[in-house]
Amino acid sequence: xxxxxxxxxxxxxxxxxxxxxxxxxxxxxxxxxxxxxxxxxxxxxxxxxxxxxxxxxxxxxxxxxxxxxxxxxxxxxxxxxxxxxxxxxxxxxxxxxxxxxxxxxxxxxxxxxxxxxxxxxxxxxxxxxxxxxxxxxxxxxxxxxxxxxxxxxxxxxxxxxxxxxxxxxxxxxxxxxxxxxxxxxxxxxxxxxxxxxxxxxxxxxxxxxxxxxxxxxxxxxxxxxxxxxxxxxxxxxxxxxxxxxxxxxxxxxxxx
Amino acid sequence: xxxxxxxxxxxxxxxxxxxxxxxxxxxxxxxxxxxxxxxxxxxxxxxxxxxxxxxxxxxxxxxxxxxxxxxxxxxxxxxxxxxxxxxxxxxxxxxxxxxxxxxxxxxxxxxxxxxxxxxxxxxxxxxxxxxxxxxxxxxxxxxxxxxxxxxxxxxxxxxxxxxxxxxxxxxxxxxxxxxxxxxxxxxxxxxxxxxxxxxxxxxxxxxxxxxxxxxxxxxxxxxxxxxxxxxxxxxxxxxxxxxxxxxxxxxxxxxxxxxxxxxxxxxxxxxxxxxxxxxxxxxxxxxxxxxxxxxxxxxxxxx
Ligand SMILES: Cc1cc2nc3c(=O)[nH]c(=O)nc-3n(C[C@H](O)[C@H](O)[C@H](O)COP(=O)(O)OP(=O)(O)OC[C@H]3O[C@@H](n4cnc5c(N)ncnc54)[C@H](O)[C@@H]3O)c2cc1C
Ligand SMILES: Cc1cc2nc3c(=O)[nH]c(=O)nc-3n(C[C@H](O)[C@H](O)[C@H](O)COP(=O)(O)O)c2cc1C
Ligand code: FES
Numbered sequence: 001x002x003x004x005x006x007x008x009x010x011x012x013x014x015x016x017x018x019x020x021x022x023x024x025x026x027x028x029x030x031x032x033x034x035x036x037x038x039x040x041x042x043x044x045x046x047x048x049x050x051x052x053x054x055x056x057x058x059x060x061x062x063x064x065x066x067x068x069x070x071x072x073x074x075x076x077x078x079x080x081x082x083x084x085x086x087x088x089x090x091x092x093x094x095x096x097x098x099x100x101x102x103x104x105x106x107x108x109x110x111x112x113x114x115x116x117x118x119x120x121x122x123x124x125x126x127x128x129x130x131x132x133x134x135x136x137x138x139x140x141x142x143x144x145x146x147x148x149x150x151x152x153x154x155x156x157x158x159x160x161x162x163x164x165x166x167x168x169x170x171x172x173x174x175x176x177x178x179x180x181x182x183x184x185x186x187x188x189x190x191x192x193x194x195x196x197x198x199x200x201x202x203x204x205x206x207x208x209x210x211x212x213x214x215x216x217x218x219x220x221x222x223x224x225x226x227x228x229x230x231x232x233x234x235x236x237x238x239x240x241x242x243x244x245x246x247x248x249x250x251x252x253x254x255x256x
Numbered sequence: 257x258x259x260x261x262x263x264x265x266x267x268x269x270x271x272x273x274x275x276x277x278x279x280x281x282x283x284x285x286x287x288x289x290x291x292x293x294x295x296x297x298x299x300x301x302x303x304x305x306x307x308x309x310x311x312x313x314x315x316x317x318x319x320x321x322x323x324x325x326x327x328x329x330x331x332x333x334x335x336x337x338x339x340x341x342x343x344x345x346x347x348x349x350x351x352x353x354x355x356x357x358x359x360x361x362x363x364x365x366x367x368x369x370x371x372x373x374x375x376x377x378x379x380x381x382x383x384x385x386x387x388x389x390x391x392x393x394x395x396x397x398x399x400x401x402x403x404x405x406x407x408x409x410x411x412x413x414x415x416x417x418x419x420x421x422x423x424x425x426x427x428x429x430x431x432x433x434x435x436x437x438x439x440x441x442x443x444x445x446x447x448x449x450x451x452x453x454x455x456x457x458x459x460x461x462x463x464x465x466x467x468x469x470x471x472x473x474x475x476x477x478x479x480x481x482x483x484x485x486x487x488x489x490x491x492x493x494x495x496x497x498x499x500x501x502x503x504x505x506x507x508x509x510x511x512x513x514x515x516x517x518x519x520x521x522x523x524x525x526x527x528x529x530x531x532x533x534x535x536x537x538x539x540x541x542x543x544x545x546x547x548x549x550x551x552x553x554x555x556x557x558x559x
Contacts, residue, residue, distance in 0.1 A: 002288075003527065046321040047321045048318055049474070050525075217313075217314060219316050219323070220524075223285055224281035224285050225316070225327070225525045226327050227315040227316040229315065229330075
């Protein structure tokens with residue numbers, strides 16, 4: 001990992017609160033694996049002070065892409081960046097999704113949680129049989145569905161909470177059938193905490209290998225401030241930034 | 257080119273910049289960013305006798321130009337730390353300072369004893385000022401008598417130079433600093449974090465389970481600078497200035513206020529190569545201002 005000043009090559013509003021930032025870094029684009037993230041200085045000043053964590057969405061060396069949602073002050077400042085602006089970036093950070101070959105894999109994305117999965121699908125769809133479940137609040141929160149369909153997928157199921165544009169439902173609505181139909185033995189998921197809780201209930205005890213990519217409020221992003229912890233099923237705290245962000249589902253102590 | 261040597265009397269550091277406890281891990285984590293030999297020294301994360309898990313999240317909260325933390329000193333315990341110290345010491349010749357914590361007098365003593373025998377440890381920093389362990393943020397550094405007792409006890413049982421880290425959350429910091437000096441402290445480091453409160457208006461609850469948390473970062477710099485000035489005028493042992501340092505200019509301001517060296521905290525969290533940038537900026541600014549040595553300006557405030 002490295003800290004470097006990078007050039008913003010493009011920063012596009014895709015739709016509503018969602019943006020795609022293209023950043024130039026040969027180092028990060030060459031060293032990153034799906035699941036890795038970067039910390040980005042949003043202000044270039046002391047306020048806001050902390051860098052913000054974002055998963056790597058896509059690589060096109062020497063560029064990498066961040067797909068982000070504007071949710072607060074930091075991400076709003078990100079949205080105001082222009083082509084040619086320079087941002088401090090630390091990365092690549094965290095562990096990555098494990099590498100598999102010739103497995104029947106299911107990717108489960110909730111909203112902007114599709115970001116690290118997109119990269120993983122792009123990288124692994126050639127060597128595995130991949131299926132996808134992708135859900136969001138409404139059709140305006142479910143981006144890149146057409147691009148995702150271009151990958152060689154066994155099955156792709158899209159859902160919205162309100163039924164707009166796609167089938168009404170949650171990512172868990174048909175998950176058991178999809179797992180059975182496609183002989184799934186590995187899942188990768190990323191989304192809001194509530195989604196993980198229901199996933200754990202639905203598929204946590206099916207005896208397949210489930211991996212989750214978690215979010216947490218981060219200070220440093222590289223393991224030194226101990227601020228990003230989650231409780232593990234062994235009762236010990238785990239650092240999301242350096243022990244994760246990818247964990248086996250059973251390593252985490254879920255509420256349910 | 258300016259000479260950055262910082263003379264603490266009992267040790268000479270190649271420059272005055274020392275990454276602070278809790279913001280620099282155990283040092284080794286930063287090897288991927290830069291050579292630790294570039295630093296004046298560095299302080300490891302605080303350690304107790306036993307392994308600790310730390311506080312329930314949330315543990316940090318961002319404030320304007322600042323950071324509130326309630327980490328609660330998570331860590332491996334003194335015995336567990338020995339291996340980590342040996343490992344990082346094999347990769348750098350920069351002096352290692354260990355931040356000694358304790359819930360009781362006996363614990364401070366025990367941690368100090370375990371580390372005292374390690375040749376890899378250059379100095380101990382007695383953390384009698386951590387606000388995040390006991391309820392309400394209490395600590396020995398809150399009054400002169402507790403400070404004197406704990407410092408004396410540890411000093412009598414260690415051969416290492418002893419830096420005593422004080423809390424800003426007191427009404428008369430000078431008298432507490434003097435108590436630490438009388439009890440045998442070799443240097444004073446100020447400040448630890450300022451107690452603060454973050455509230456969640458929707459839930460009508462405090463953000464942190466421990467209620468209060470410790471404020472650090474550029475937001476506290478003027479407050480810290482005042483305290484360093486007061487302490488440097490009250491004691492005759494060296495003072496290490498801490499609080500919100502983000503630039504080389506900040507370093508020279510603390511030296512001008514009377515500090516012999518400085519510690520950089522939050523900057524390491526938000527900018528992993530920040531301390532090295534600060535060293536370079538300090539050198540450049542000294543050259544620009546034609547300051548040959550830190551001693552030329554230390555405490556030389558024209559008033
Ligand atoms: C590993 C990782 C990968 C990520 N990848 C992506 C990605 O690819 N795309 C994407 O859009 N987002 C991603 N995120 C989330 C992203 O980091 C946040 O949305 C972003 O940091 C929000 O910053 P902000 O300043 O806009 O919002 P803020 O204003 O900081 O916060 C938004 C909300 O969180 C609350 N909050 C702020 N600080 C804390 C705290 N310390 N504790 C509890 N609550 C707090 C605020 O009250 C507010 O409601 C990722 C996060 C992690 C950890
Ligand atoms: C996340 C975090 C953890 C800290 N842990 C410790 C600690 O273990 N021991 C200690 O003496 N001080 C600890 N501190 C205080 C710092 O060492 C320093 O005194 C304080 O942050 C003020 O400096 P700054 O404004 O440059 O950060 C911690 C500070 C932060 C932000
Ligand atoms: S964010 Fe600092 S340890 Fe994880």
